[in-house]
Every structure is written in C-alpha cells, then in structure tokens.
Amino acid sequence: MFEGEDDVEWRTIDELARVSGVTVRNIRAYQARGLLPPPQVRARTGYYGPGHEARLDLIKELQGEGVKLDVIKKLLDTTGGSTEQVVRFIRTVRSLFAVEDRQIVTLAELVERFSETDPNLVKRAQKMGLLTEISEGQYEETSPRLMAAAQAMTEMGVPMTRSLDVVEQLRQHADGIAKVYVDLFLGEIWQPFDAEGRPDDQWPRLYEVIGNLRRVSGDAMLAVLELAVAERLDVTFGRDIVRNVRTSSKPPSPAE
8 A cells, every 4th residue: 555645545456355345356347347447557556546445335335226237337437437526426316316215024014004915916016126025924115105105005995916007007107207307417417517527616516406306306297297197087087978978968769
C-alpha cells in the first residue's frame, strides 16, 4: 500500500481483496468484464484506490439484491460510473425506487390470509417473484404491498387465481411504464448533466430532481390510471345501457 499525492491510499490487489471481502479471482474477473476500472500501475504493480473499493461494495450490494452482473455493467456503463460520486449516485437512485422491506411469513399464515390450500398457488407466487422460499414452510414476501393487494381482492370475493392474474398483468405493464420514466430521466436530466462534466456543485440539485421525479411520476401514474379506468367504465356501462334499452324497446311478439 502507498499513499498518493492527494493523500489517497492505494492498495495492491491482495490488500484490496482483504479489505473488500472480494476474492482476487473475482476482482480480476470484474476487471475482465469491464465492471472494475484497471489499477494504477507503479513499478509493474497494480494499485487500487477508494473508487475501486466503492465500486466493489456496490457490486456486492447489487448482487445481494439479485441483480445479475450483466445488468450491473449496463447500469455502470449508462452512468459512466468511474468515480465514488457516481457510485453514490447509483445508490441514491436505487434507494429512492427500492423495493419494500421484505417480510417473513409461514405457509400456515398464507393459508389463513388467502383461505387457500392449493400448493400450486404458492408455487405460482414464487414463479412470479412474489414469494421466496427460505426454509420448509417459511417464505419471504418480496413485495408485501402487492401481497396485501392480492389479499384485499381475495377478501372482496375475487378468487386467488384471478388476483394473481391481475398482479401478473400489472407487472407486465409496469415494465413499459418504468422504461418511459427511465428514458425521461436519462435523456432530460442525466445526459445534460453528464455533458456539462458533472459539476460538483450540481450533484445536490441532481438528487433533488430525482426525488421530485419519484413523487411526480407516482402522482402522474395514479392520475392516468384513474382517468383510464373512468373512461373504460363509461364505455363498458354505456354499452350495457344501450343493450338494455334495445332489449326493452323490442316490440312484443304476436304471441304476446
């Protein structure tokens, strides 16, 4: 290890492996895949700085959440992530749009909540990513809010199978909606900021914009949904009313 002119500590790959908890083999693999910048070479020895440590911490964090390495690379490539500030930025974005705190439930609790004993429904919920089995008869709810919504529909008399259908369909539509907002952020917020050289004094403003985007996107999505549902109801009930009017206005048959 040596200390650079900027008082930054630089470590060999073995030292980096020790402090980061990532094996030397994996560090080299990350470099080969473009996930980790190359080291600074001095006298034929590669040295790694705080930026490398921060990047390794982020990779471990994302992998721990089930994000695959190719997705992590795309995320880093999109932001040009080579500095600690960008690593912090990625963490901030993910924290704002992070999934909920997961909850542990037992099979007996699920049966009681949903009044269902069909094991295939639990398997389907696992396949959809709503449940993760952590031990025999014990599961982790990936999204407690979605599970609560499914439970609420069941309590209204909607069969569990149909509730899962609805959640599955909503999830499919959500992918397209997410792309709209991510493209909006990249094109209108991140890219102009990046083109200006990512000024240090503008990072706080960027975080503020991200927070506002999260709030506005939620409000806009709810407003669009309410408008679409209202229009769909108008059309659907309008057809039923017209159909009923036509039926009631038919002339009586000669037999009557």
